Amino acid sequence: MNKREAMVLLKNKGYKHTDKREDILELFDQKGGYLSAKEIQTALKDSYPGISFDTIYRNLSLFQDLMILEETELDGEKIYQFHCTEHHHHHLICLSCGKTRTIEVCPMQDLSQIDPEFQVTGHKFEIYGYCKSCQLKMKETEKKNHDSMMVSPKV
Amino acid sequence: MNKREAMVLLKNKGYKHTDKREDILELFDQKGGYLSAKEIQTALKDSYPGISFDTIYRNLSLFQDLMILEETELDGEKIYQFHCTEHHHHHLICLSCGKTRTIEVCPMQDLSQIDPEFQVTGHKFEIYGYCKSCQLKMKETEKKNHDSMMVSPKV
DNA sequence: ATACATGCAAACAATTTGCATATTA
DNA sequence: TAATATGCAAATTGTTTGCATGTAT
Numbered sequence: 001m002n003k004r005e006a007m008v009l010l011k012n013k014g015y016k017h018t019d020k021r022e023d024i025l026e027l028f029d030q031k032g033g034y035l036s037a038k039e040i041q042t043a044l045k046d047s048y049p050g051i052s053f054d055t056i057y058r059n060l061s062l063f064q065d066l067m068i069l070e071e072t073e074l075d076g077e078k079i080y081q082f083h084c085t086e087h088h089h090h091h092l093i094c095l096s097c098g099k100t101r102t103i104e105v106c107p108m109q110d111l112s113q114i115d116p117e118f119q120v121t122g123h124k125f126e127i128y129g130y131c132k133s134c135q136l137k138m139k140e141t142e143k144k145n146h147d148s149m150m151v152s153p154k155v
Numbered sequence: 156m157n158k159r160e161a162m163v164l165l166k167n168k169g170y171k172h173t174d175k176r177e178d179i180l181e182l183f184d185q186k187g188g189y190l191s192a193k194e195i196q197t198a199l200k201d202s203y204p205g206i207s208f209d210t211i212y213r214n215l216s217l218f219q220d221l222m223i224l225e226e227t228e229l230d231g232e233k234i235y236q237f238h239c240t241e242h243h244h245h246h247l248i249c250l251s252c253g254k255t256r257t258i259e260v261c262p263m264q265d266l267s268q269i270d271p272e273f274q275v276t277g278h279k280f281e282i283y284g285y286c287k288s289c290q291l292k293m294k295e296t297e298k299k300n301h302d303s304m305m306v307s308p309k310v
Numbered sequence: 311a312t313a314c315a316t317g318c319a320a321a322c323a324a325t326t327t328g329c330a331t332a333t334t335a
Numbered sequence: 336t337a338a339t340a341t342g343c344a345a346a347t348t349g350t351t352t353g354c355a356t357g358t359a360t
Contacts, residue, residue, distance in 0.1 A: 073231060076349080092273050101270060114282075124279055125279070128279070129273055129277070130273070192325080207342055209327085209341075213326090233324080
């Protein structure tokens with residue numbers, strides 16, 4: 001799923017076109033990973049200084065109902081990304097920037113007989129860590145802090 | 156980890172013995188699975204009618220810091236069970252009763268080279284569904300509803 | 311014109327915190 | 336008695352909802 005497809009879907013289902021809706025979807029297009037309501041509000045507050053969380057939450061919830069977005073939870077916060085209709089898969093999730101990378105391995109394939117009595121209805125497999133670019137950024141920051149300490153040591 | 160070990164640990168660390176603390180741990184001993192703050196409050200409200208959520212949350216949080224309990228999240232609710240020090244593993248989680256069953260398979264073993272650039276810091280693998288006994292209970296309930304409908308049909 | 315979208319304010323639920331009091335070692 | 340535990344009440348955070356208004360079709 002992506003912004004363009006989502007816009008078409010919304011139109012077909014009779015939902016109205018609004019700039020905010022489009023811009024929220026645009027964010028997901030640009031991001032290619034998970035976003036929280038808060039991140040969306042932050043990202044949009046230049047274009048829409050008064051944008052309210054209700055609108056964001058309502059749209060996220062609508063998008064989820066329409067299978068435009070899929071939801072997961074991180075640290076008690078709901079986060080969303082474009083729903084992937086094509087096939088079942090899992091994700092690497094960067095804890096710093098929220099970007100995700102799809103992995104095609106699903107552990108469930110190997111587990112058919114783990115416990116025949118247990119009726120499986122769902123599963124979650126997520127890998128957390130830091131993507132290459134965030135690792136580099138963190139190294140940069142570390143270095144900067146170190147350098148500035150050298151120049152003007154803290155009291 | 157179990158109640159007895161936990162009590163010793165608390166004592167050694169200088170925390171005081173209280174009946175509530177002991178009873179909370181006792182609950183986990185009996186349950187052998189996940190409990191939420193709400194479930195704990197419900198279970199203890201006979202013995203301690205006025206027990207406050209603060210106490211429960213504070214103790215859960217303490218127990219987690221001391222590695223007595225481990226935490227995960229289900230439907231936006233934090234749930235806890237005894238921490239397993241022995242070895243790394245994952246769980247089947249019954250969505251009805253919260254009981255868990257350990258499974259020894261860890262998908263990470265097979266994933267060492269998924270993305271060498273991604274710095275892995277953690278992962279979550281959980282399987283959700285219904286345990287045998289909850290399946291039976293649900294069937295019972297269904298049957299009961301059906302039977303009672305036969306006797307006195309709803310308007 | 312009509313249905314849908316939004317903002318506002320208020321409600322909600324889960325969780326956390328400051329402070330005074332009570333309890334354990 | 337000295338340190339820790341608890342209850343109370345209030346704050347915080349993330350999220351949801353009712354209602355009046357605004358806007359896209």
